[in-house]
Amino acid sequence: MDSTADHERILRGVLDEWKAAVDAHEPERAASYFTEDAIFQGLHPYTVGRQGVADYYDSQPLGMTAEYRILETRQPADDLVLGYLSVDFSFTDRPTLTVYLSLLVKHEAEGWHISHYQVSRLA
Helix, strand or coil: CCCCCHHHHHHHHHHHHHHHHHEEEEEEHCCCCCCEEEEEECCCHHHHCCHHHHHHHHHCCCEEEEEEEEEEEEECCCCCCEEEEEEEECCCCCCCCCEEEEEEEEEEEEECCCCEEECCCCC
């Protein structure tokens, strides 16, 4: 696997499921798309592991949805794909928040999971 299309296919396989869980406000399901030891940096202090991911998404308001666009991909190792994305988080009661997301997805026995997730807000 060495093409951008392959990298995007892998990322979309994980991110479409993550998005569906975020949109449905299902924090445990969203966390299940991360590795057990994932480093997670949303817009709050970072956490490590699925429970921290679930807690973060549980704290988000009902009605929040995510739309993502893949900007760049790389494959630093056979079992890793890096993605750089623009993500629009929409809310029912406030303006949309656009962030940039860097993530690593890792291939494990159960499939691809997010092992590193870091959000940045750029002015």
